[in-house]
Amino acid sequence: MAGLKEIVEVMDDEEKLTYFMARIARSHVKWNINKYHITNMLEGVDAVLKRSFEEKLTDEIVNAYHTLYDVIGNLLDIQKKLVIVKKHF
Numbered sequence: 001m002a003g004l005k006e007i008v009e010v011m012d013d014e015e016k017l018t019y020f021m022a023r024i025a026r027s028h029v030k031w032n033i034n035k036y037h038i039t040n041m042l043e044g045v046d047a048v049l050k051r052s053f054e055e056k057l058t059d060e061i062v063n064a065y066h067t068l069y070d071v072i073g074n075l076l077d078i079q080k081k082l083v084i085v086k087k088h089f
Contacts, residue, residue, distance in 0.1 A: 003027070007068065025075035029083055035073030042066060 003024040010016035045065055049057055 004068075021072065021075055022079070024072060025079040028076055029079045033076060034080070035077050038069050038073040038076065042069060045069065 003020065006020045007017065007024070010020060046062065049062060049065060053061060
C-alpha cells in the first residue's frame with residue numbers, strides 16, 4: 001500500500017507518476033499478480049473509502065480510485081508481457 005500512497009502524492013508530476021506506476025506493476029508481476037487480482041480488490045477499496053471519507057465520499061472519488069486500480073491492472077498485464085518477451089531474447 002505504500003506504493004499507492006506514492007502514486008497519490010505524485011499525481012501532478014507525470015514523469016514521477018509514470019515511474020511509480022511502472023515500478024508497482026513490475027513488483028507485482030514477480031508474484032504472478034494479474035489485473036484480475038487487482039479488480040477483485042475494489043469491493044474492499046470501496047469499504048475503506050466509505051469508512052475514510054464518510055459523508056464526504058462522492059461518486060467522483062470512487063470513480064477516481066476505480067480508474068487508478070484499472071490502470072495499475074493494465075500496467076501489470078503490460079509488464080507481464082514485457083517479462084515474457086525479455087525471457088525469449
